[in-house]
Amino acid sequence: MHEKANASIDPVDLLRVRFEAAIRAALPELEGEFDTLITPSRQEKLGDFQSNAAMPLAKRVGMNPRELAGKIIEKLDLTGVGEAPGPDSIAGPGFINVRLLPSALGECLGRLDTPELGVSPPESPRIVVVDVCGVNLAKQLHVGHLRATVIGDAIARVFERLGDTAIRQSHVGDWGLPIAMVAWRVSATADAGGASVQSLTLGDLEREYRAAQAACRPETRALERVRARGGHPKAEAELELRIEEAEAARAAARAFLVALQGGDEAAWGVWQTIRDITMGECLRLCARLHTRITDEHSAGESSYRTELGPMVEDLVARGIAEESDGALVVRVDGIGEPALIRKGDGGFLYATTDIAAVKRRVQDLGGDELVYCVDARQSLHFRQVFGAAEKAGYTTKPDGTVARLEHAAFGTVLGEDNKPLKTRSGENVKLADLLDEAVARAATTVAEKNPDMPERERGEVAEAVGIAAIKYADLSGERVKDYVFSFDRMLAFEGNTGPYLQYALVRVRNILRKARDEGIDVEAAMGADLLITEAPEKQLALLLLRYPGVLAGVAQSLEPHRLCTYLYDLATAYSSFYENCPVLKAESDAVRSSRLRLCSLAGRVLGDGLETLGLPTLERM
RNA sequence: GUCCCGGUAGCUCAGCUGGAUAGAGCAGCGGACUUCUAAUCCGCAGGUCGAAGGUUCGAAUCCUUCCCGGGAUGCCA
Structure with a gap:
């Protein structure tokens, strides 16, 4: 435990051990578990971290919280981690503020500086099946499809980054x-x-x-x-x-x-051709969107066609499905409306196919977790499907473990009239057009800012900037919230945008490139002592250390926007560092080396985070 | 009718699962490019966190009721 904490990247882990010991010493009679409640401070003038443990504990033992806080800091040994606590460390009702030692910060950063950036592989990697894209045959992708594609791919990428196996599944509407x-x-x-x-x-x-x-x-x-x-x-x-x-x-x-x-040959041929035309276009867009969705991820409804009949028979035989008004339904506890799995005329419905998909994803693909990145309006449908599949035992793997099923619902893309952009309205914006517009706008900006850049590179930059702007706009908000579609909002390149993050990374890369050009031994600097003295350096360092925890939080919550927020904060901290702390013209070689290493780390975390979100990165822009 | 999801600055949104004086971006105003690229940075201004109760040391966050907006609701997918 102590060993592990000593090797930790997150200062919270270091502090937790010290606070636990202090609280035990201050309250020897205390029984049972307690939480040290250590969090980063919101305001840096107060400290770097704070423990809020004194308030609930004081209540538990019947003490005055400030008095208890006093007793805790008497016992609190922060040697090697933080500044020695004193009466000034206590504030408000009993907050205990801690200021980290620069040396401790440097050591934590050193532990982050591994090829995996502090993300350790899981003891037992999981298989996560992520439902993405949501295309239908003979229909173009419109902006509504952006979300299922981009968010789903980002969630899959986060699991992949953490060492799990992500299996993307595009449940193509290709049947019926x-x-x-x-x-x-x-x-x-x-x-x-x-x-x-x-x-x-x-x-x-x-x-x-x-x-x-x-x-x-x-x-x-x-x-x-x-x-x-x-x-x-x-x-x-x-x-x-x-x-x-x-x-x-x-x-x-x-x-x-x-x-x-x-199985009529002529009919099959026509269907196949329609499928090829649709999927060809869809996958071209997926590739252009910098996702990892490929042909192998297509598992259309047609692929379940021979499984539905036997499955339904099985459900009937086991008494899981029952007849109701001529149709066949599965009733699920806690849900008023049953799931319809067979019509009066014997036809199957979309719930039937989705239940079969759960079964395949768990029992054939081995999914430990199924994530459905689908519009929030399908919420009831998925509650029914999940409930029915569970009742049927389809969520249990051959080894007896039960898969976790989650609908990662996203909000609707609305038109200016606050109504959903619908396929039939005919006024929907095609995804291909959105991408073209994004790249065209980016090209204008690139031409303004980089008139000397070669034509071909300008094109590449415009493509990456345009795509990043769109994806970030879609990913950065809370998943379940609706938003009104707007070219101007989605294609902004300034402020809290995808291009801002790309630009921060370009600035890192520029410094490292220039350092090499000037003959500075950058590789040697990568082993330099990290001297965290200036406020912007500290701010940057504290943020960098949170990266592994943020990734874990995104996987747990299935909310990529948390990574967006984090990367934006990181890019902002780097920009501030960039403006205030000269690197190549630092006051000494030691500081220059330290800052080069800090730049490199920041660049690697930024680049890794962008790639994990599925945003393209650049060398120059 | 029932159920689900939203409501935070003029606009677009964060708010780390209950912590200190609620934060960003855009728009507005004012500064900073002979400097590692200004797609940037620094400052000013902008708020009864939909409303009212409740829970407690402490609520934008949890509970209840209500208001407003959106969505879903057995034989389409």
Whole structure:
């Protein structure tokens, strides 16, 4: 315990040991566990860390909290860690403030300075299955898909960074009647001598998708309305005809679906082509977005098609599913609405596929934890699916351990009217257009700031800056909150933005590059004593030490925005250090070496953090 | 009706799971580029944390009720 604390990176661990000993000594009669309640100070003038333990403990033993705080600091030995405590260390109702010794800070930093930046591999790495992206066949990705892709990938990256295995799963909506409707339509067009299916773009497919939807929608409501008003017979006749046509279209689409399900070669070929067109475009965007989502991560609904029937039979046989109004449902304790898993007509529903997906992710992929990065509006759906899967025993691994299932819900992207940007509105912003706009704006800024930069590099910088701006804008807010989409907000390059973080890292790299150019032995400086004397150095050092803990907190909470906040604070602390503490022109070689090492550490943490969020980094900008 | 999620500066948002005088960015005002790149830094100004109660040494944070906004709610996915 003491050994471990001595080797710790986080000063909180060092202090906890000292405070525990002091409290035990001050209150020998105290029984049971207690918390030392050590946290970083919010205001640096008060100290670096504080313990709030005296207040609850005083209550427990019936003492005055300030008096108890006094007794604690009498026993508190901070040798080698912090400045000796005195009466001034106590403030307010009984806060105990601690100021760290520069030497202790340097030693902690030295322990952070490992190839893994203080992140130790887990004793038993876990398998975390992360649901990402959420694409549907024949539909373009729009800004609504940004979140599932970017946040999901970031969460997966955090687990990977911590030494766990992340398996991304893109649950592609590639099955069912809507898909059959488009497939039937494009196939019929091709058969009639129109455009071949292969020649279609995703944009074409999406238009066909909408057209197919419209063609298959019976306008019974409109007819009812017309009849209720005693409308014109001609209008009535026309609507009746349209309804007939729609029914015919639906019948044709159903027939196509049956052919597809039966393995009909022609139907299968059309479906495959539509799939290839959609996924090709989707994966190009995923790559451009600097995510690690690739083809191997696609597990479409179609991949469950042969598993659903047997699974449902199994649920019925074991009495987990029951009939209700002709449909089959699974009731889950604590949820009013049951999960529907089979329609009256025998068809399966999205809950069915999702339950099968839980089973596969736990029992075949070996997931210890399943994370669903999906819109918050699906919240009830996932509570039902998780509950049903648990009831069925599908969340239990072959070895008997039970997987943890979590819906990492994100808020909706809204339009200026405060309503969700919806696919059918037709006014939604395409993801590809957003990226193009971002890069175009970044290119303008790059040209202004770096007129001498070679053309090709300017392009690369613009791409990285634009993508980082968008991703950071999406990642930096609390996950569950909605936001109103705005180009200006998402493509800002100043202040608390992705490019700000990239810029701070570029400044680090510039110094290190220049040092090498000037013939300074940078490698030697990497072993230099860390002299933390100036306030900005201290601020930077204290933040650096929090990095491993922040990563762990993000994995625990599934909230990447915490890493954003941390990196922004770190970049700000570095910027302040940069302005106030000359490195290459430091007053002595020892200080210069120390600062070079501090720069290097800051750069590595920043770079590592950016990469863990999935934001591209740069050498210059 | 029931359930879920939000409400913090003019705007966009943080607030480390109950700690001290609630913090940033943008916008506004004023400073700092012959210096390691100013996509930066420093300063000023800006707040009954939706409302009212409660819990306790201490509440933006926990509990209750209410107000406002959004969402979900068995045979679409």
